[in-house]
Amino acid sequence: MDFYGFYTGQEFEAYRFLGAQVQGDGSVVFRTFAPNAASISVIGDFNSWQGSDMHKIYDGNFWELTVPQVEVGSRYKFRITSQTGKTIDHCDPYGFGSEKRPHTASVVHTLDRYSFQDGAWMDRRGEGYQQPLNIYEVHLGSWQRKSDAPDDWYTYEELAQRLIPYVKECGYNYIELMPLAEHPCDASWGYQDTGFFSPTSRYGTPDQLRFFIDQCHQNHIGVIMDFVPVHFAVDDYALWNYDGTPLYEYPNTAVGRSEWGSCNFMHSRGEVRSFLQSAALYWLKEFHVDGLRMDAVSNLIYWKGDPGRGENRGAIQFLQTMNQGLKQRLPHALLIAEDSTSYSGVTRDVAHGGLGFDYKWDLGWMNDTLSYFQTPPQMRPQHYHKLTFSMMYFYQERYLLPLSHDEVVHGKATILQKMHGDYEEKFPQARALYCYMMAHPGKKLNFMGNEIGQFREWDESREQDWNLLRYPKHDELFRFIRDLNHLYLNHSALWQEDDREQGFRWLDCHQEERCIYALERRSEKERLVFVFNFSDQTQDGYQLPVEGCAGLRPILSTEWEEYGGGVKRDESVLPAQHNQVQLSLPPYSGLCLAVEGE
Template identity: 60%
Template sequence: MDYQSFYAGTCFDAYRYQGAHREGDGVIFRTFAPAAAGVSVIGDWNGWTETPMEKEYDGNFWVCRVGEKLPDGTRYKYRIWKQDGSFLDHCDPYGFGMELRPGTASVLRTLEGFPFGDQVWMAGRTDRKKGPLNIYELHLGAWRRKADGSWYSYTELIPVLIPYLMENGFDCVEFLPLSEHPCDESWGYQNTGFFSPTARYGTARELMSLVDACHRASIAVILDFVPVHFAVDDYALWNYDGTALYEYPHPAVGYSEWGSCNFMHARGEVRSFLQSAAHYWLEEYHIDGLRMDAVRNLIYWQGDPGRGENQCGLSFLREMNRGLKALHPNAMLIAEDSSAHPGVTAPVEAGGLGFDYKWDLGWMHDTLSYFQMPQAERKKGAYALTFSMEYFFNERYILPLSHDEVVHGKASILQKMEGLLEGKFPQARAFYLYMFAHPGKKLNFMGAELGQTTEWSEQKALAWELLEQPEHQRFQRFFRDLNLVYHYHPALWAEDYGPKGFRWLALEEERCLFALERRGEGERVVFAFNFSWTPENLTLELEEGALLQPLLDSDNTVYGGESLWDGRPLEGEEGCFRVTLPPCSGRCWMVLKA
């Protein structure tokens, strides 16, 4: 580690120097605690008595060598003495492992030498801007559970999760944060161990095995990363050396809206810590992308535009993204950002923030609000459905229906649909078809494909028993077939971020009728939707000599609808196609030449 770079906030490899590392027959422990009066390491090998650490370099770093062959799994902490004579025992900020809550000690882990078998994947990996990206967002402990209610480990998930993703047409899995965290209810968003895979599901090498297996099955892996705030627990980063080393000292900006501590991004040491953590996951675990949480709170003070731009936060984002893209040019950097700040996905060199993608939370909110409207309101509320295309090409967007939309009284996606339960299924099928017709990469939270009827809870597995009911079986089949249509048709993804990949064919808002065309790699796909509660006819105008080859009908009887599509191409008259659309339905066709 270059000390000057560390202090300047331009370091990306601080984890290779700080923390616990094997050296010969022993272990070197290092920690950064400039205001400490003294530091010792305590652990399993010394009966939790103090082994003093000595100052190193400029006196801000503390180091000691333990000349024993400590096995993986050995627990340890740093006892940090404050200037007032008191002490507090802390886990290692750069530790590669921690024990399972309620334990709070760091755990010695060896990262070197894991036998990755994903060389072909890594050599051909891309950021997917010109390819399909269909993300299955997943909370690892609440996807499935064993019969006794316990969690699957990272490795136990390999034969369960990967075949499921492949069978259902998902090409990417995004894990909610896997960095160690003390509280299950935080879902991993309030961390204590930024370099420690949570012990809930196993060890660092077991997580490497899961990522490696995903890659060998051609499934990308994205990890949620939290660069804004950290847990308030006093054994972790809070007042680490007796002072506010990582956080702001003043409560006005020191505490977040989630009750956690805000990182002080003005400090170079903090920027180097976070940048090194981001690089660590991409480098050591072969993670394919990072979804950065709460970016709005880095753009504006406390996420509030009224308080002005957070220039330190903006500078941090630009330089972190610039550095990560230099180190990992084909990794995906994704902003979870609800602000209207321009240039989030523009290059840093052009004045942007340097992300590859941004979540389109406006699309999510507006589109869901349309499907929650009664029909009388839909006739006047179509702008909620069409507004996204007025700004869509300003950024590179992902369309997210994430975990945040199915908790805290918001209801599941299926339940959000207007009306009684029997009417929600056809609406949800039409809604998802519209989502996949719309430009932008896709993200859906686990359980959407089942037609989940209750909100998600981290305390239990998904309601897999729903698949014993025919309507949910049919809904899952629809979701799988929709995913496969998306994957195999480049018109739906090759030109996501340019106007030549999209055009409206019909906007009959009073009748709740919409039609659009997608283009890419020489292919054309046409969609038509009826979001009313009555059958409607719609005329699609294409060029003379065109044929429409059916691809998917949300009202097909195999999905629980009432239509029988025979699969024969439609022939128009002088390029005009008159199509009948059942209530709350959508259909799509590939355009062929006669």
Template identity: 55%
Template sequence: MDLGNFYNGNSFDVHYYLGAHYKKGEGTTFRTYAPAAERVCLIGEFSDWREREMNRCENGQFWEVTVPDAAPGHMYKYRIYHGGSFVDHCDPYGYYAELRPNNASIIYDLSGYTFEDEKWISQRHDTTQEPLNVYEMHFGSWRKKGDEETDWYTYTEMADLLIPYLKEYGYNYLEIMPLNEYPNDLSWGYQPTGYFAPTSRYGKPNELKYFIDQCHQNNIGVILDFVPVHFAIDSFGLANYDGTPLYNYPNNAVGMSEWGTCNFQHSRGDVCSFLNSSAYYWLSEYHLDGLRLDAVGNLIYWQGDAGRGENRDAMRFIQKFNTGLKQRVPNCLLFAEDSSSFNGVTKPVDQGGLGFDYKWDLGWMNDTLDFFMKTPDERKDCYHKLTFSMMYFYNEHFILPFSHDEVVHGKKTIVDKMYGEYEEQFAQARALYMYMYAHTGKQLNFMGNEFGQLREWHEFREQDWDMLKYPMHDAFHQMMKDLNHLYLTHDAFWKYDYQEKGFEWIDCHQEDKTIYVFKRMSDEETIVCFFNFSNKDQIYTYKGEEKTLTLLLDSNNEKYNGTDEDVVIEYEVDGETEVSLPAYTAMYFIAK
């Protein structure tokens, strides 16, 4: 290992040196980085948990020992002495771990799986002019085998269940909430202890490889949530690893996050190299297509508070992180979950930006959902909540998220946020999603949203699949399925997401009627999109150069539990035409 790169924060391969590395015929070599430790011992199954001294190596800040009879499957920990006492830690670079509440690391041989996704990998390319329809999921609560909280499907089993569902319903990317090892189910994986260990809740590392491989062989990309800001406070993890704040800050004013976790000290090069290597490990070892970085606003600003100023060290870290990953894994996708208004998140690093491919448009999400919670009369005064996004949209490469964060902790589910009674809510939700998919930007939708889940998501319960036996939910599910496939196959919706030639307002000044009209365009087609978000049936006079408008999709179609007959509708424009827009309706028309 190059120590200079390690201490400067330029390493992306530290996991090849640190951790537990098994070699047939020689045993396992264990190495850990604990510069302030007075003594480090290895304990594990291979020694009946008796201490085995580790020796200082390299510059004296690293410790190592080779154990001939330590083999894959054996559990182990590092016993780190400092200040006259010791703490037993799991391996920060461990590849596998015990199921919580236990926390030992487990020796694992990663060479036992061979990927068969060469075709997919070779065809990965820039996606800004491609459709991204992302299905976000929590692995343990999409479906369960039984009623118990821990009746999880394994990575292998989930491949057989989830992949056919994604293909049938038109999602071409899957985003999975964190799969790093973590001790508390309630944290959903956002308080990690194992940055190199896929959680053992769902199986072994090579089983996760199989799951991703199968996704790729079925033309589905896989994105993983990555947590670069903070980590769990548990004493067996990274906190005060060598008896001192090695990964975390020594000052709690900046060292503790708003979530009660330890903040990474991004001013330290060794910490940056740890995070760099973890990210590269997931992308290279597991063939992931991308990472969604959590809480990027807390990297940009101290504690995520713009009033406290920019965290320059953390920003430099993320620039080097993104640049290094792109150099090593060309065309990997890097998403920023950033609620700040910082400008330049998706700008290239060599132009002063942070170098992400996409940024979650949380402003669009908040404005849109707030609008749909208003009464029809209130919407007249809030009309421009739905036009504001196009005032800033070309500043970044945005993705539109209706994520897990919007359906928990008393926020209600997407359908339940809609104003009005049951049938009104579903009519508006259908129109809302057609607005979302027609809006510029890529798409992300959390599990359960696609069939109108009414119960807030909980990590201990599977989705309410039995809701599909009710006509309203089944019809909504069918509309979302049709909308997804339509989105994937009509390039007007995504070809020029980030160029002004892909979008044109036709009418955004119908405040009293709450009607919006715009075009989405590619080189091959033009789609005119009409939205009536009022509770009244209305006629809109459309003026255009097209000869005809042919209906492509109608949210009010009777097969979706609407009132419009399922027939071909075509308007002769000839300068202008009157388009009938029932209450709470969205319509797409092909213009020719």
């Protein structure tokens, strides 16, 4: 390891030196960074948990011990005594495996036992921004479960057999996994971690996770993982006061504690940067994860996420160094920011002063859109701008449109429940919402359960309500979203020019009283037109303005009968006369048409 790079925040592979390093002769070299500890011993299965003293190496800030004949799978901890004489048993910050909670020991694992078979996928990953990106966000413990019994989860291997075919059927080409780094509390959803290099043991071993990702790739499904570089769990057996002092966190709790009660990383410290950068590279390199979605980036940009407190320059520099370093090592890795602020340059290259992300969640689009669909139809004319405003700023960053887990918890109601009106009214509006989402520029993300019309808010302890598919309206919604997703994947107009102005234009965005919107998406090969009526009235005789075509051919309608609407499927070309096509638009409807005869 480059010790100078470690101290200055330039190291990206600290995990190959620190932690439990299995040697060719069957021994394990245990190393940890604990500059302020008075003494440290290794305790584990291999010494009956009695402790074997470590010794200082290099500059005295690192500790090391070689233990012969340690089996892979052995449990261990570091017994750390502080300068004040207090002794606490800690899990390994760089440990590659963990015991299943509530137990807290680290587990010895190697990095080289699993042989990936995803070479074809890895070779074609770098096709750039002009490709479809349709993400299915998943919490592995509550997508499906074996039973309602506590902890009765499917393993990573079992999920590969169940989840991958479902994702392919539904028309998603990426899965986003909510955090898989080890965490003690189920209710944190994985966002308060203790093992940043350790896949959670809830669903199996690290190599079983590798198998899951390998199988995704062999089935042409990419994998993005949520990564949490902002904060960590306060449990005293992990990073908190690791060597008896605040080693990873701020000494001042005024800035050191987050709004969630967790400890904020002190990103101005080089050792902390090297720890987090190494963790990010670890998932991308050692597990073949295709990208990382960075959680709560606004809490890095600003002190405690509050622009009024000012910018956290140390954390901003950390993001720039990490993203730039990851791209230098793995140019095709996707780096996605969840940022709710208006900070400029999130997706700009670091060389030009930006943060270096590939995409930023468009939370403004999400908030405005969901607010609009919650509004009673008679009030929508006054809120017409909520669906046009996003295009006023859209090309300032590269955006991803998210309908994520955050929108279906904490009393916010599910996406379907957010739709205004009674049971009968909610479904056509939900179909129209998802159609509008696909029509709008930007990559896509949809949380599990949205596609079946969940009425119950997400609960990490229960599987999705799959029995809903026995009810016609839920089944029709599912089939509509499935077909809409496949339409997205198969039509380059919906993704090839996402980040270029020539890929989008409004055809009609001045129909406030009728709540009609019309837009065009285009690529090198095709043009698609979308028309929406978000009022509760049929809009007859609507003259859709189009140019340079003989007519429009319907290729998807939210109101076709097979999706629960009242319109019989008809894909006949609608002729254009004097650069207009006349349409009758049902209430709460969306229509996609292909331009014919240019």
